Amino acid sequence: xxxxxxxxxxxxxxxxxxxxxxxxxxxxxxxxxxAYPGTPSSEVMExxxxxxxxxxxxxxxxxxxxxxxAFEVAYGASLSGKRAAVVMKMVGLNVASDPFLSAAYLxxxxxxxxxxxxxxxxxxxxxxxxxxxxxxxAKVPVYDPxxxxxxxxxxxxxxxxxxxxxxxxxxxxxxxVCHARQNVTFxxxxxxxxxxxxxxxxxxxxxxxxxxxxxxxxxxxxIEHVSSMEPDAVPHLVSGTLxxxxxxxxxxxxxxxxxxxxxxxxxxxxxxVFKVNLPYPLNRNNVQEIVNCNDRTLIVEETYPVxxxxxxxxTNVIGRLSGHVPQEGELVPEIxxxxxxxxxxxxxxxxxxxxxxxxxxxxxxxxxHRPTFFMIKRLFxxxxxxxxxxxxxxxxxxxxxxxxxxxxxxxxxxCGFAKANGETDKRSRIVATIGDxxxxxxxxxxLINAVHTGANFVLVLLDNNITAMTGGQPTPATGFTADGxxxxxxxxxRLVSGCGVDFLEVVDPYDYDSxxxxxxxARTYSVDQGAGVSVVIARRPCIRTVKLDxxxxxxxxxxxxxxxxxxxxxxxxxxxxxxxxxKIVKIDxxxxxGCGFCVKVCPEQAISAGRA
Amino acid sequence: MxxxxxxxxxxxxxxxxxxxxxxxxxQKGLDVISSETHGMAxxxxxxxxxxxxxxFSSPLVRTGHADYLLSMDESETSxxxxxxxxxxxxxxxxxxxxxxxxxxxxxxxxxxxxxxxQLENVVLLGFAAxxxxxxxxxxxxxxxxxxxxxxxxxxxxxxxxxAGSKVATELKALIN
Numbered sequence: 001x002x003x004x005x006x007x008x009x010x011x012x013x014x015x016x017x018x019x020x021x022x023x024x025x026x027x028x029x030x031x032x033x034x035a036y037p038g039t040p041s042s043e044v045m046e047x048x049x050x051x052x053x054x055x056x057x058x059x060x061x062x063x064x065x066x067x068x069x070a071f072e073v074a075y076g077a078s079l080s081g082k083r084a085a086v087v088m089k090m091v092g093l094n095v096a097s098d099p100f101l102s103a104a105y106l107x108x109x110x111x112x113x114x115x116x117x118x119x120x121x122x123x124x125x126x127x128x129x130x131x132x133x134x135x136x137x138a139k140v141p142v143y144d145p146x147x148x149x150x151x152x153x154x155x156x157x158x159x160x161x162x163x164x165x166x167x168x169x170x171x172x173x174x175x176x177v178c179h180a181r182q183n184v185t186f187x188x189x190x191x192x193x194x195x196x197x198x199x200x201x202x203x204x205x206x207x208x209x210x211x212x213x214x215x216x217x218x219x220x221x222x223i224e225h226v227s228s229m230e231p232d233a234v235p236h237l238v239s240g241t242l243x244x245x246x247x248x249x250x251x252x253x254x255x256x257x258x259x260x261x262x263x264x265x266x267x268x269x270x271x272x273v274f275k276v277n278l279p280y281p282l283n284r285n286n287v288q289e290i291v292n293c294n295d296r297t298l299i300v301e302e303t304y305p306v307x308x309x310x311x312x313x314x315t316n317v318i319g320r321l322s323g324h325v326p327q328e329g330e331l332v333p334e335i336x337x338x339x340x341x342x343x344x345x346x347x348x349x350x351x352x353x354x355x356x357x358x359x360x361x362x363x364x365x366x367x368x369h370r371p372t373f374f375m376i377k378r379l380f381x382x383x384x385x386x387x388x389x390x391x392x393x394x395x396x397x398x399x400x401x402x403x404x405x406x407x408x409x410x411x412x413x414x415c416g417f418a419k420a421n422g423e424t425d426k427r428s429r430i431v432a433t434i435g436d437x438x439x440x441x442x443x444x445x446x447l448i449n450a451v452h453t454g455a456n457f458v459l460v461l462l463d464n465n466i467t468a469m470t471g472g473q474p475t476p477a478t479g480f481t482a483d484g485x486x487x488x489x490x491x492x493x494r495l496v497s498g499c500g501v502d503f504l505e506v507v508d509p510y511d512y513d514s515x516x517x518x519x520x521x522a523r524t525y526s527v528d529q530g531a532g533v534s535v536v537i538a539r540r541p542c543i544r545t546v547k548l549d550x551x552x553x554x555x556x557x558x559x560x561x562x563x564x565x566x567x568x569x570x571x572x573x574x575x576x577x578x579x580x581x582x583k584i585v586k587i588d589x590x591x592x593x594g595c596g597f598c599v600k601v602c603p604e605q606a607i608s609a610g611r612a
Numbered sequence: 613m614x615x616x617x618x619x620x621x622x623x624x625x626x627x628x629x630x631x632x633x634x635x636x637x638x639q640k641g642l643d644v645i646s647s648e649t650h651g652m653a654x655x656x657x658x659x660x661x662x663x664x665x666x667x668f669s670s671p672l673v674r675t676g677h678a679d680y681l682l683s684m685d686e687s688e689t690s691x692x693x694x695x696x697x698x699x700x701x702x703x704x705x706x707x708x709x710x711x712x713x714x715x716x717x718x719x720x721x722x723x724x725x726x727x728x729x730q731l732e733n734v735v736l737l738g739f740a741a742x743x744x745x746x747x748x749x750x751x752x753x754x755x756x757x758x759x760x761x762x763x764x765x766x767x768x769x770x771x772x773x774x775a776g777s778k779v780a781t782e783l784k785a786l787i788n
Contacts, residue, residue: 014631014638123649147645147669180671181631182645183638256669333674349676356691359621361657590729 015184017148017177021115022047023186024155025059025085028111029193032060032077034070035482036441037470038089039124040178041117045087046471049483055189061482063473066407066441067092071099071114075168078112079205083159083193087115090131095407095442100168101138105215106205107166107222110195111159114140114170117178120303120330126389126406128328130304135170136280139219141226142170144252144279148182154277157232163195165222174253174302175330227281234283235274235290239263244270245295246344249287251276254302257333258340267346282310291317298324298343302331318343363394365575366548366593368540369462371509373400374571374601376431376460379519380527383429384417386410388443390435391469392462397572401433408442410434415446415455429527430457436492437467437475444499450533451500458522459535463492464542472545496535503534510540512600543593552594556610557585567598567607613666614747615673619692620684620705622649622659625733629682630661632737636748636756637665644747647671660692665747682740684719684733703740705732710783715743722775731772738776743784750777 015023022044025033035045048061060077064070067088074086088096093116100114116134119125135142143158145151151173162169203211227233235249239259248271250258255275262268274290276282279301288311291297299308299319308319318324325331325339341348363370373395376385387393387401388410395401403413414432421428434443439461447459467473474480474487481487496504503525505518515538522534563585567576575591576598578584587598587607599607616633618626630646637644645668649659662673678695686706696702705719719735734757741750754773760766 012638012641014634014644147671176647176671179649180645180647181634182671183634183643257672260668260670261674333670333672337674358658358691359688361622 009188010185012183012185014181015148016043016047016179016181017145017151017173018043018117018179019047020148020152020182020184020186021155021171021173021178022051023184024152025113025115026051026055026057027152027187027189028113028156028159029083029190030059030085030113030159031082031110031192032074032084033087034062034064034073034085035087036064036067036070036092037467037473038092038117039470040119040175041087041089041092041115042470042473043178044115044117045473045482052483057189058192063467063482065476067096068099071096071103074112075099075103075108078108078110080110080198081195082110083112083163084110085113085115088117089125090116090118090129090134091126091406092116093131093134094129097134097138100134100140103168104138104140105212105219106207107215107218108162108168109166109198110193111162112168113155113158113162114168115155116170116172118172118174118303120174123175123330126404128303130302130306131170131172132279132306133304135172136306139223140168140170141165141223141230141278142172142280143232143277145171145173145177146251146253146255146275148177148180149184151177152184152186157277159193161226161230163193165226167219167222167226172252176253176256180253223281226278227283230278230283232277233281234286235276238273238275239269240272241270242272244272246271247290247294247297248273248300248340248343249276249290249297249307250274250300251279251307252302254300254331254336257331257336258300261333261337261340268340268344271340271344276307279306280310282307284310284312287311288313296343298340300325300331300336300339303328360397361394362397362572362574363391364543365573365591366543366546366595367391368464368509368538368543368595369395370398370571370573371512371515371595371597372460372462372538373398373433374597375509375512375515375519376400376433377570379516379523380429380431380458383431386413386417386430386432388432388434388438389469390438390462390467392433392435395433398570406442407438408434408446411443411446411450411459414457414459415450415453418455418457419453428456432457432459433462434459435468436461436463436465436477437473439492440476440490444495447496447499447501447533447535454532456526456530457533458519458526459533460519461492461496461535461537463537463539464545465539466542466545468542468544472542492537496537501533501535503531504537505535506537506539508540509538510595510597512597548593553596553609554589554592554594555587555596555598555607557587558606558608560604561585561602561606562604564603566603567601571598571601573598613668614664614680614745615678616663616680616682616746617660617673617678617692617695618663618682618684619658619660619688620733621688622657624684625730626659626661626684629733629737630663632753632756633663633746633748636752639756640748640752642747643667645669645671658688658691660688680740680744680746682736684736701744703736703743705736715739715780715783717776717779719776722779723772726768726771726775728768731768734769734772735776738773739780740776742777742780
């Protein structure tokens with residue numbers, strides 16, 4: 001985005017969906033934007049930071065500690081009269097659901113747009129949940145963009161709608177919008193919007209249950225108005241003619257597949273395709289009319305039947321509820337094509353089923369988590385390893401992660417595992433692993449809980465000083481926030497001690513002996529003595545943030561290698577492989593970062609610094 | 613109208629190539645849409661990008677509809693061949709010789725000889741763009757890479773692009 005500023009508007013650039021959304025947030029005159037990183041949403045905040053710099057804009061940006069706090073910061077900004085946006089992935093909305101549902105009742109002042117990225121597939125998530133369904137649950141209108149260009153215009157519309165009805169409004173882009181790129185045209189940002197200073201009114205902003213009942217009535221009225229008055233709640237014809245006796249209703253990213261498929265196939269080009277911008281609250285009468293005018297109507301939406309369920313008469317409706325659209329998995333173009341062919345009674349295409357042998361992801365060569373997992377596995381055999389959300393879920397490759405539930409669950413679950421079987425049972429040997437960002441996000445209350453209840457387990461904090469999985473965002477321990485401005489770093493050791501932990505060690509995971517020593521003493525403290533939670537912070541920056549020294553030592557395997565495979569199997573470093581053809585273990589110098597941990601791992605001492 | 617698949621392993625510069633081609637198409641006033649892989653798969657896993665130039669709505673190329681497949685890693689080619697239409701062509705980073713509809717170049721080796729293995733994606737692009745119409749021309753790509761401000765980056769990219777092109781020219785001479 002580093003183009004010169006002399007360009008005249010409107011400008012067209014090749015923008016990622018998330019960049020387009022960020023542009024929309026800036027153009028709408030938003031003053032505060034908050035986020036917690038999560039694929040596929042993370043680039044929205046990163047792009048906001050770049051737009052801010054490029055335009056010398058004054059918007060306040062922050063990576064918040066978690067989605068709940070991010071929502072609350074944005075909500076506070078809205079009540080104080082400014083436009084605000086909060087960005088997260090769909091499972092983040094689970095974390096933010098408490099303020100989200102309550103805010104729908106209370107309403108907003110400055111426009112508040114909740115941007116929630118969904119991940120049908122799922123490609124990088126625990127669930128395939130549909131945030132439009134969550135919006136319905138909360139009684140919040142939701143825009144469902146079908147392309148990056150549309151994501152920008154819908155972001156602008158969402159702010160307008162939010163202010164018009166004093167309601168939070170959701171923008172729900174799917175992965176195929178977030179991570180699509182397209183030629184997108186945009187204009188000059190408007191001045192920050194200000195609807196006036198906060199006016200105290202406790203019956204609204206601090207409403208007790210009695211007033212909540214009144215507010216619920218107001219909310220129902222607002223939603224009724226949106227559905228009956230807003231043109232976006234009505235499906236509009238985007239392709240085909242009205243001559244057919246069949247129709248398709250669609251919304252969001254999957255609508256773009258539908259349009260490409262019907263317009264490129266002469267057998268389908270007459271089929272009317274109606275697209276809904278605002279799938280909740282739908283103009284039910286209007287949609288029902290389309291259904292009633294046709295012999296059969298196919299509904300294609302992602303990932304839950306939100307449009308379908310809002311119809312009162314579904315007799316002639318083909319969709320997920322009728323069993324014609326799969327109940328799980330992303331609706332990729334091949335599946336959409338099959339559904340439409342089936343719908344019109346055309347023969348299925350003879351496309352070949354791909355034979356995929358996809359490479360599994362792996363912790364990077366030189367990743368500081370690898371030695372930690374290796375040592376945990378070596379010292380805590382027969383333990384249960386509760387894991388967490390981040391790059392280090394890939395500890396499964398080293399057989400050092402047994403569970404992965406949700407953000408922060410490694411600690412809460414460790415507590416449950418420890419308590420379930422009594423102190424002396426072997427099943428009570430537990431090692432929990434969690435990254436620094438995830439620990440801040442949701443691990444802290446669980447750690448306090450474990451300390452308070454006297455749970456005995458070892459907690460290893462994998463501290464790489466960054467949110468690595470999502471592309472390297474700062475954490476609360478970092479000295480800067482989203483746009484690079486100065487932040488107060490929160491000290492992890494003081495935080496852990498403040499939670500009441502008495503056993504705390506900090507080690508460099510590249511240092512084999514210190515790592516072994518610290519984990520051994522933690523094992524004695526928690527497992528052998530039953531003295532409570534022990535915490536070992538394994539600290540070293542993410543290898544992706546380190547500028548590699550081209551002169552760094554490279555390692556090689558000597559002739560005394562007896563092919564025991566300890567390094568290949570137990571360390572699972574992508575730089576080390578067994579070459580079947582030559583029956584030798586080899587270190588790839590291009591991938592090797594020179595961490596040297598493998599030297600101590602090798603039982604034959606066959607690995608040494610090479611001449612490369 | 614052109615539909616492309618670019619594939620390889622995480623970290624091989626697939627996203628860079630996709631963006632480069634999309635930016636060039638955008639600057640030429642063409643409609644272009646693409647899709648790329650992010651998140652956990654990028655940690656050394658299999659990744660691909662889809663790029664479509666023309667009046668498309670969907671960012672995804674359908675099975676049997678791609679004109680070209682640019683493969684940075686020969687072991688990933690088979691994971692993506694199903695995207696090719698009848699008569700579709702593969703451009704592959706490989707040490708093996710070219711054959712019918714599969715044009716190969718040792719992009720890794722050439723990149724290493726320039727001094728940076730990371731340039732292998734640009735070598736493959738130079739090779740492919742010299743043999744086929746990817747929707748934007750070789751000259752367009754060269755022009756775009758030439759406006760890079762950082763001198764080393766500019767020089768390296770242009771050297772890599774030309775290295776790929778040179779192999780393509782030799783190959784063409786061989787075929788004719």
